[in-house]
Amino acid sequence: MASLIKRGSTWQYTVNNYVDGKRKPVVKGGFKTKKEAQLAAAEIETQLKKGQQVVIKEIPFSRYFEEWIELYKSNRYKTTYKRYINSLDRVKEYFKDIPIQKITRTDYQKFINEYGKGKSKETVRKLNTHVRSCVKDAIEDGFIFIDFTRKVELNASKTAKKPSEKHLDYLESVRLYKELFKRLDNTTSTYHLILLGLVSGARFGELVGLTKDSFNFKNNTINIKKAWDYKDGSGFAPLKNEQSERTISIDRKVMTEFKKLILSLPENPYELVFFRPTSTKVVTNEGANKLLRKLLESLNIDTISMHGLRHTHASVLLYKGSNIHSVSKRLGHSDIQTTLDHYAHVLKEMEQRDEIIAMNLYAK
Structure with missing residues (x-):
């Protein structure tokens, strides 16, 4: 007692x-x-x-979080690791040297409220996900015994983009597809890059990491085995997860254009398809986004980013009746739950459509 x-x-x-x-x-x-x-x-x-370890010595939350990131997250995809480091910086700024054992639910809620000023709920959710994972391990390790992230309210002052604003609908994607073919030019590969993003759903780093031998013109496929560090231009980088290594079928019309492009490409030391003699070595994300924005504006379509093409590809596939398992595999998601979380809005639309089909199944 x-x-x-x-x-x-x-x-x-x-x-x-x-x-x-x-x-x-x-x-x-x-x-x-x-x-x-x-x-x-x-x-x-x-x-x-229960025979579990009880750690009596206090440790600053920021230090525990930093050690936890280095132990469990340092081997993650480079962009993912940077997101954890960004979360660590926010924790350091707010909690400074306060021991993890002295942080209460009230303290953490105040931290989330402060962080949420000027940010979207999705941004706040990502930070909370990182901290929550760390706190759960701190409990397992015996440093603390109460989950101070439990029941936190993810308050944010900035309205996040609606799912419909992050991708094109089917008819808009058809218009973009047709317009891209009118603009393809072997003297620049950026339009080809945008087109491939639309028809493959690949991540930007995967697209610019494609080499000439990534294309199989006999089977009309591209083989994604590596990515390119397009932010630092430091070279090839590992894929985001094991499931990201995949082969994607591409329509014959697109592959025909890429065959022409590759035959016209000058030599480069990396055999990259989207090579540029600059510090990044490839087409920049900013440059591709700028061209995509101008293109969509000329079509009188609300603009999206290159990453929005990935959302467009997945959303159109699902809405046209593709199996969610095959879409998840095509996108290179780590598991199907990721796909379900990202495209719940499309699945809801499909559910409503299917209800109408069911109601009229035996109608004359």
Whole structure:
């Protein structure tokens, strides 16, 4: 049974604990009420009864988070790792050297509220996902016993883009597809890049990482085995996940144009299809987005980014009746849940359409 004592205006608990026959009590103070101290002590006693490790020494949350990222996330896809580092920077700025053991749900909610100013809910959600994963491991490791991220409200002041604003609908994608063929020119490959993004759904790093031997003109496929670090221009980079290595079927008309392009390409040391003699070595994401924006504006279509072409490809496939498992595989998602989360709005539209089909199944 834990003993409780009031020290000044706060409460402290002491839980009896023995290690190798020697008494090593777990002592912690700073609780505002006796009830808080009792609950915390009960958590410690439960952990000790289960034989789990109890870490008494306090550690700054920012330091634990940093060590956790380096241990579990440093081998992730470069862009993903950078997102974790960005989350770490936000934690360092706000919590500074506050021990993870002293952070309460109230403290964390205030942090989320502050971070959410001027940001979309999706941005806040990503940060919370990173911190929540870390906190769960901190509980497993015995550093803390209460999940201070539990039931947090993801408040944000900026309205996120609606799913419909991130991709083109089917008819818009058809118009873009036709217009691209009118503009293809072997003296520049950026229109080819946009076209391939539309018909493949590949990530930008995967597209600019394609080499001449990535194209199989006999089977009308492209083979995605690596990506290109288009931000730093440091060379080939690993794919985002194991499932990202894949072969994608491409329509014959597009492949015919790429055969012409590749035959006209000058030599380059990397055999890249979208090579540029610049610091990045490839067509830049900014340059491709700028050209895509101008193209869509000329068609009087609301603009999207190159990544929006990936969303367009997946959304159109699903809406046209493709199996979600095959779409997930084509996109190189790590699991089907990722696909379900990203394209729930399209699946909802399909559900409504299917209800109409069901209602009229036997109608004359």
